[in-house]
Amino acid sequence: MIMYSILKIHASTTDRIGSKLLYEYIVELAKTQGIEGATVYRGIMGYGSSSKISSSKFWELTEKLPVVIELVDKTEKLKVFFQGIEEDLLNMEKGCLVALEPTDILLQKKGK
Numbered sequence: 001m002i003m004y005s006i007l008k009i010h011a012s013t014t015d016r017i018g019s020k021l022l023y024e025y026i027v028e029l030a031k032t033q034g035i036e037g038a039t040v041y042r043g044i045m046g047y048g049s050s051s052k053i054s055s056s057k058f059w060e061l062t063e064k065l066p067v068v069i070e071l072v073d074k075t076e077k078l079k080v081f082f083q084g085i086e087e088d089l090l091n092m093e094k095g096c097l098v099a100l101e102p103t104d105i106l107l108q109k110k111g112k
Contacts, residue, residue: 004105005075007082009089011096013042014064017088022096026069026085033081036073036108043067048095075102 015022023040030038046066071078078100089096 003075004072004103005078006101006103007071007073007078008099008101009069009071009096010048010098011067011069012048012064012094013067015067015092015094015096017092022092023067023069025088026071029085030071030081033084035071035077035081037071039070041068041070048097072103072105075100 009022009026011022013021013023017025020028027038027040043066048066071081073081082098082100089098
């Protein structure tokens with residue numbers, strides 16, 4: 001039986017790997033490595049273990065907000081992907097949290 005998971009990376013919208021925003025770096029890399037799917041969610045409020053609470057205010061032009069990058073694929077493929085980005089994440093100035101959650105794929109209908 002093939003096991004599927006969701007790899008979740010919790011970080012900030014302003015986090016970077018080199019000159020790229022973290023979420024752009026992760027999604028583009030995931031696409032080139034054939035990960036089945038990726039979605040980035042921007043939160044309206046949140047905090048990490050070493051940060052203050054950040055929230056969205058309509059008058060702010062640039063915001064540091066929580067972001068969750070979700071990747072869905074076979075568990076083993078996601079583990080290999082994480083091993084490839086782990087050093088980059090460890091070398092970031094800011095913190096992040098990475099979780100791997102098992103999931104059941106109920107439907108995967110590919111478009112035309």
